[in-house]
Amino acid sequence: MPRAERERQMLTVAEEIFAERGYRDTSMDEIAERVGVSKPMIYEYFGSKEGLLVACIRAARAELLAATIASVEGVESAEEALRRGLTAFFEFIDSHRRSWKLIQAEATVAGQQAVDEIEAGRQQQTAINVTLFSSFLPDVPVSELEAYAEIVVGACERLATWYVHRDVSAGEAAEHVMRLVWFGLRPD
Amino acid sequence: MPRAERERQMLTVAEEIFAERGYRDTSMDEIAERVGVSKPMIYEYFGSKEGLLVACIRAARAELLAATIASVEGVESAEEALRRGLTAFFEFIDSHRRSWKLIQAEATVAGQQAVDEIEAGRQQQTAINVTLFSSFLPDVPVSELEAYAEIVVGACERLATWYVHRDVSAGEAAEHVMRLVWFGLRPD
DNA sequence: GGAAGTAACCTACTCCGAGTAAGGTAGGGC
DNA sequence: GCCCTACCTTACTCGGAGTAGGTTACTTCC
Numbered sequence: 001m002p003r004a005e006r007e008r009q010m011l012t013v014a015e016e017i018f019a020e021r022g023y024r025d026t027s028m029d030e031i032a033e034r035v036g037v038s039k040p041m042i043y044e045y046f047g048s049k050e051g052l053l054v055a056c057i058r059a060a061r062a063e064l065l066a067a068t069i070a071s072v073e074g075v076e077s078a079e080e081a082l083r084r085g086l087t088a089f090f091e092f093i094d095s096h097r098r099s100w101k102l103i104q105a106e107a108t109v110a111g112q113q114a115v116d117e118i119e120a121g122r123q124q125q126t127a128i129n130v131t132l133f134s135s136f137l138p139d140v141p142v143s144e145l146e147a148y149a150e151i152v153v154g155a156c157e158r159l160a161t162w163y164v165h166r167d168v169s170a171g172e173a174a175e176h177v178m179r180l181v182w183f184g185l186r187p188d
Numbered sequence: 189m190p191r192a193e194r195e196r197q198m199l200t201v202a203e204e205i206f207a208e209r210g211y212r213d214t215s216m217d218e219i220a221e222r223v224g225v226s227k228p229m230i231y232e233y234f235g236s237k238e239g240l241l242v243a244c245i246r247a248a249r250a251e252l253l254a255a256t257i258a259s260v261e262g263v264e265s266a267e268e269a270l271r272r273g274l275t276a277f278f279e280f281i282d283s284h285r286r287s288w289k290l291i292q293a294e295a296t297v298a299g300q301q302a303v304d305e306i307e308a309g310r311q312q313q314t315a316i317n318v319t320l321f322s323s324f325l326p327d328v329p330v331s332e333l334e335a336y337a338e339i340v341v342g343a344c345e346r347l348a349t350w351y352v353h354r355d356v357s358a359g360e361a362a363e364h365v366m367r368l369v370w371f372g373l374r375p376d
Numbered sequence: 377g378g379a380a381g382t383a384a385c386c387t388a389c390t391c392c393g394a395g396t397a398a399g400g401t402a403g404g405g406c
Numbered sequence: 407g408c409c410c411t412a413c414c415t416t417a418c419t420c421g422g423a424g425t426a427g428g429t430t431a432c433t434t435c436c
Contacts, residue, residue: 147364154344158338159342
């Protein structure tokens with residue numbers, strides 16, 4: 001079996017087991033067995049247990065970002081773009097709970113590399129927000145926009161965790177964040 | 189040495205090493221050595237490595253909550269109470285970076301117990317926010333207030349992480365959150 | 377066809393650190 | 407003096423991350 005395919009297979013299985021039982025309680029032996037391969041193969045391809053987790057996180061975050069970006073493409077109004085981006089985020093959470101757990105690493109993270117990977121993902125999300133905010137807040141300094149962008153990223157992450165336990169639609173969740181961000185930020 | 193004092197000593201050392209090197213890269217042997225005691229003593233008092241971490245998290249969160257509550261005591265205006273609570277939060281972060289790392293567990297968390305402990309701390313913080321919001325938004329249903337409370341908790345957590353790398357004062361950070369929350373939520 | 381190289385894969389380990397079994401010592405109550 | 411309890415130790419087990427050193431099988435070049 002060619003390497004690329006094996007890697008994808010390993011990622012799929014790892015994502016499943018990590019999300020199901022958590023990083024700590026997953027052994028490399030188990031992943032290897034479920035893939036139908038021996039442990040050193042995984043080490044050959046991903047370097048370490050943490051490396052494997054990092055690859056899973058990266059893949060999941062990439063999917064989320066792609067969904068967000070696709071949702072705002074071609075939209076002119078800033079308000080509408082913001083609303084669509086937020087809705088896409090919560091819809092993603094809804095249909096990809098497993099990926100969401102991984103992106104957050106469900107607080108069962110491995111080490112510095114994994115922390116950095118998650119932080120890098122947040123930075124991408126923050127950057128999108130900064131761009132968006134600057135379109136309707138041209139006079140606000142970038143450092144302040146960054147603060148707002150961080151706030152929104154944090155707000156969404158937390159609300160997402162709350163959200164999965166409630167009977168709330170993606171639209172409603174998005175509207176809640178919208179209310180704060182749009183009413184709170186738009187110039188008077 | 190009496191148990192209570194030993195426990196406090198162990199917590200102090202553990203907090204220091206966990207915050208410094210992360211949960212994963214800290215060994216119980218090392219903590220025991222630095223305390224000047226043998227490993228089974230720590231197991232006798234805290235049950236497990238995760239139990240020790242949970243105790244550290246709980247202590248740090250209790251300190252933060254106490255500071256928050258003290259800051260709003262006796263304040264009448266909702267706006268002022270909110271501002272003071274937020275400022276107290278960021279001031280705490282400023283002067284207790286080590287505790288903050290632990291409260292977040294710096295993404296190097298141990299297992300389900302630790303996750304639950306962190307979540308429980310957030311719930312306390314959320315409850316405070318719900319009470320506060322209901323004072324100036326009496327007509328909004330509780331479930332919606334909860335959503336806003338979660339949003340604010342998430343926003344503060346994220347902004348705190350951003351905050352420690354920047355040259356921003358606690359007051360400014362609080363003002364940024366204030367702008368969104370107050371302008372975003374107050375009834376028109 | 378055979379030599380040489382390489383990519384995919386394996387068995388059989390090492391080693392570190394969490395957690396434990398079994399016991400030692402010191403001081404207070406009677 | 408004796409027992410009981412609380413504090414503390416040495417000396418282990420055991421599971422899982424990571425590795426050394428191979429084997430197999432397919433391609434490539436002569």
